[in-house]
Amino acid sequence: MKTELILLRHGETEWNSQNRLQGHRDSALNPEGQRQADALAARLVSVSFSALYCSDLGRAVETARRISARTGHAVTPDARLRERGLGILEGLTREEARERHPDVFAEYSAGAPDYVVPQGESTSQRLRHAVECLSELGHRHRGGRVVVVTHGGVLSLLFRHSLGIPPQAPRTFSVLNAGWNQFDYHPHDGTLRLVTWGDVTHLTATSRDDT
Structure with a gap:
């Protein structure tokens, strides 16, 4: 009884x-970001899903609210x-980061999973929070489908x-704004x-419709 998690970047x-x-x-x-969020919303109108979650940061909340306005789902940050x-x-x-904080930026760019940016956090800390949340949603909506608006990182x-893929390995893939990504969570x-990565066909479809 897998759970489909449609993970969207704001x-x-x-x-x-x-x-x-x-x-x-x-x-x-920005105006392009608003268009992208509306394109996601238009695509989701025809998709059956049980709940809409998002990061509590403004850019994710705004994207989720634009989706909610079309689909009728409550937004849960x-x-x-x-x-x-x-x-x-x-x-x-x-x-600017390289110039003002060269040592910190170098450590950040190296991608060591346990490096904590001063006044920030490590990638391992952030991944642990995200996996915990998605695991919880996977069990809560077992056998269903949910939509989650989150961030590129x-x-x-x-x-x-x-x-x-090791966290410190050079990134050889894109993480696109308003990209559609599906992960299946297997509770057992x-x-x-x-399942799906970086799908932005909804953006090009919207562009064609606007011409």
Whole structure:
């Protein structure tokens, strides 16, 4: 009795477009991000699912609310679905972070799973929170389907976790804004299995409809 988890990345934000590290700080969806969230909502109208969850950070909540407005599902925020806290690096572009905090940025970029960014957290801490949350949802909605709006960093960690890719291995895959990713949770052994990754066909369909 697997549970289907449709994991969505929030729409593009102002800081995404500026290549700024967001972490637990927030930036509103820009016009493109709003369009992306609405495209997700339009796709989900024809999908049967039992519940809608999201990170409690504003960009994920805004994306989820746009989905809710079309599907009628209540939005349930959960802090365990947050992006990794990046502490003193938050709000900086990568170039600014490298210049102002060279040692910290180097450690962050190296990807060691237990490295804690000052005033932030490690990837292993964030992954533990996310897996705990998804396992709980998998049991709560056993045999069903739920939608979860979360963040690029969390999705990247879950991708690696499900495929056994070390956290420090160079990233050779994309994590797209408003990307549609499906993981199946198997309650009998607690495993997450990747089914679909990075599907953005709803975005191109919306673009065609707008022309």
